[in-house]
Each structure stands twice: as structure tokens, then as C-alpha cells.
Ligand code: GDP
């Protein structure tokens with residue numbers, strides 16, 4: 462196999478169809494297989510091609526099967542040895558793997574050895590696709606797939622024997638691989654910021670103070686509306702862009718007609734940004750629009766912070782009161798940071814951009830499934846799920862489904878038995894363990910019976 466090709470390893474207990482799958486993948490793509498000297502005879506390497514271009518190398522650990530069967534007949538000791546043998550071989554194969562095709566048997570369903578091997582694979586933190594083999598017909602396909610969700614890997618049903626879904630398999634496996642580096646040099650990363658707040662709160666003053674002398678107004682890019690005037694600048698070696706600042710400016714003129722200040726168009730600019738800054742006026746307090754905005758940002762899981770501007774105008778006790786009001790309004794999103802600043806005096810402006818960076822970094826975290834499941838054990842042990850309708854929900858498995866914002870899925874026996882208060886406990890605990898203090902977070906519970 463070409464050494465520079467990414468390698469996908471077929472892992473699975475004996476008889477699930479790995480060898481059949483391997484042959485099918487190789488043959489259907491007219492690739493050449495050969496033995497690799499120096500590698501145990503039991504391992505088969507081949508190259509999977511697409512339109513005659515090699516896409517990835519595939520490694521089959523299938524040779525274990527024969528030995529394994531031989532050992533099974535030897536009785537209980539043999540079976541333990543056999544499991545260990547599979548684990549050892551899998552372990553060796555995983556060492557230089559780029560991704561894993563975890564093969565299971567759709568007709569047998571999920572067996573303990575599948576779960577055992579899957580746990581092993583998860584600990585590696587490699588991108589993994591669960592290939593549900595022997596789904597020879599469409600009937601009962603959904604039913605058969607359901608229990609494999611518990612493994613927490615994305616699933617694809619195939620039939621190696623009948624060649625069903627082989628193209629989709631190559632496509633899904635290719636999707637596991639790291640993106641090829643493109644020809645174009647990537648644009649230097651910039652942190653995109655949206656500035657919201659009612660007219661006169663000091664949005665323009667803040668943008669000017671933060672961007673300083675070196676700002677570049679990027680306006681009227683062909684094909685975009687006049688509203689998309691971006692302000693791009695560099696601070697401490699990092700690149701930032703305030704998006705849609707034309708909207709900010711225009712609205713400043715509608716000082717006497719607050720109703721015209723449109724929450725919806727404000728929200729729109731947040732979708733173009735990595736982090737949103739909501740500016741309030743310390744002298745004016747929290748307006749109805751501000752409340753609506755906070756509510757919407759929270760519901761939409763927008764990463765945001767609150768700036769209480771014009772602190773130079775308000776006495777200390779008024780600021781304390783304002784902060785208290787805001788904390789109450791934010792009781793369901795306590796992760797949102799609040800800064801007391803002044804565009805005029807410069808108070809605490811230096812904290813804004815690093816905080817925005819931090820929120821964005823937290824929002825982009827990817828936590829390995831192994832770490833998540835260790836954390837889940839710890840969190841469940843510290844506080845058991847409460848008894849609801851005479852029993853407790855069982856928690857099987859935790860996985861991260863997405864980032865931006867971090868989204869976690871708990872596979873549980875019965876989500877109805879998990880009260881909201883316990884979900885909030887889980888969120889607090891995960892935030893603490895993984896140090897996600899200011900980014901929004903989504904938690905989902907999925908029942909898998
Ligand atoms: P391995 O031990 O995991 O490599 O599994 P094999 O490839 O040797 O397959 C084990 C058995 O399952 C063989 O008898 C195959 O013919 C059979 N098999 C493999 N794929 C399929 C399939 O898609 N459908 C059915 N019905 N049988 C299959």
C-alpha cells in the first residue's frame with residue numbers, strides 16, 4: 462500500500478463480514494491487493510480507488526477469525542484468550558490507522574463483544590463509521606439499525622455479500638478522512654464579531670476604540686448589500702472583523718424612534734459572526750429590546766457577551782444594581798460574561814477582545830468520546846439520576862455531536878425519566894470538567910431502548 466495514503470482499518474468481531482467487505486471494496490474498485498512484508502500474514506492490505514484515483518488504504522484484521530474459532534472450541538479459557546487475541550490484533554492495527562470502519566452484524570444485533578471492541582476503538586478517538594453489515598433487504602432496516610446507535614458512531618447499513626450500498630460506504634469512509642489541503646492558501650483566520658445594542662448605547666464608539674487607527678473598512682464587496690460593511694483590524698497580532706457595521710451606523714440616527722430598532726435585523730448579523738457583543742447603556746439600564754435580544758440570543762445558543770458601556774456616567778451603586786438586574790435576566794444562561802466598560806474613558810476595553818477569543822475557542826472544542834464517557838461515569842457517580850416513576854434512567858453513553866456550539870448527546874434508557882433539573886446538573890458538571898465557562902452548550906437526551 463502506498464505509504465502516504467490514509468489507512469482505514471476494518472474492525473469487528475469474527476464473522477460479521479469484514480473479509481467479504483474487504484474483498485468487495487477492493488474488487489469493486491479494481492485495486493490491487495498484496496501482502497505486505499513485515500506485517501503478520503493475518504493482516505490484508507489493499508487500496509480503495511475512486512475513478513481510478515487511490516483514495517485510501519484499507520486493512521482487514523479478518524485473519525484472526527480462523528485462530529479465534531480454533532480457540533473457541535477449547536472452552537472458557539480459550540474464549541477469554543480469543544477475546545484477548547482479537548483485542549491485541551485490533552490494537553496493533555489501530556496504531557497506524559487514520560480512521561476505523563467498525564463492522565457489526567445487522568442480523569445478530571449488538572453483542573457484548575461488539576460493545577467491548579467499540580469501547581476499545583472509542584478510546585483511540587479516531588473518526589469511526591459503524592458499518593452494519595448483512596442488511597440484505599430494506600425490510601426491518603430501521604429496526605435493525607436502532608440498537609447500534611448506542612455505540613455512538615454514525616451508522617451505515619450495507620450488504621457486503623450483495624454489494625448493497627458500497628458506493629455510499631466508500632463515500633462515508635472518505636468523509637472520515639482529513640480534508641486534503643487545498644491549492645489556495647487559506648484566508649488568514651479572523652474572529653468575526655457582531656455588535657448589537659440599541660441606538661446611542663455607544664456601539665460605534667466601542668468599535669472605533671477597539672479597532673484603533675489601523676482599521677480597514679471592507680465595504681461593498683461585489684454582490685453583497687450595502688449593509689455588509691465590515692471593519693477589519695489587527696490587535697496584538699490577532700485579526701478581528703466587526704461585521705455589518707453599516708447597520709450599526711445607520712441605526713444610530715434613529716435615536717428618537719426606538720421602535721424602528723429592529724431586533725430581527727440585529728439577530729441576522731449575529732449569524733455571520735463567531736461572537737456577538739450586546740452593548741447596553743449604563744445610564745439607561747436594560748430596555749425591552751435588550752431583554753428580547755438576550756432572550757433570542759440565549760434561545761438560539763449564540764455565543765455572546767454583554768458590555769455595559771458608559772460606566773463613567775453611572776455611580777458605583779447604580780452599576781451594581783444594573784449588574785444584579787442583568788444576572789437575574791440571565792439566570793438561565795449564567796455562562797454569559799458581563800463587562801463594565803467605557804468607550805470614553807477606556808475602562809476595561811482591553812478585556813473585550815481576549816474574552817471574545819476565549820468564547821470562540823470554547824465554542825470550537827472537540828472532546829474525544831473516551832474523555833466524555835469517563836466524565837459521564839464520574840458525573841453520574843457523584844449524583845445519581847433521580848428516581849422517577851419508581852426507577853432511574855440508565856445512562857449508556859455520551860458523545861459530542863457538533864461544535865459551534867458544543868453539542869452533546871446522552872444515550873439513555875428513557876429520557877422521560879430525566880428531569881430538567883438533572884439536565885442542568887449535567888450541564889454544570891460538564892462545563893466544569895471541560896472548562897467551558899462562557900460558550901453556549903446544547904445537551905440532548907436520546908432514548909435507546
Ligand atoms: P469476518 O470474519 O468478519 O471476516 O467475516 P466474513 O467476511 O468471513 O463473513 C462471515 C460470514 O458472513 C460468511 O459466511 C459470509 O458469507 C457472510 N456474510 C458476509 N457479508 C454478508 C452479507 O452482507 N449478508 C449475508 N447474509 N451474509 C454475509
Ligand code: GDP
Pocket residue numbers: 658659660661662663664665666667709710712713714770771772773774802803804805806
Ligand atoms: P451607537 O448609536 O450605539 O453607535 O452610539 P455612539 O457610539 O454613536 O454613541 C452615542 C453617544 O454616546 C455619543 O455621543 C458618544 O460620544 C456617547 N458615548 C459612547 N460611549 C460612551 C461612554 O463610554 N461614555 C460616555 N460618557 N459617552 C459615551
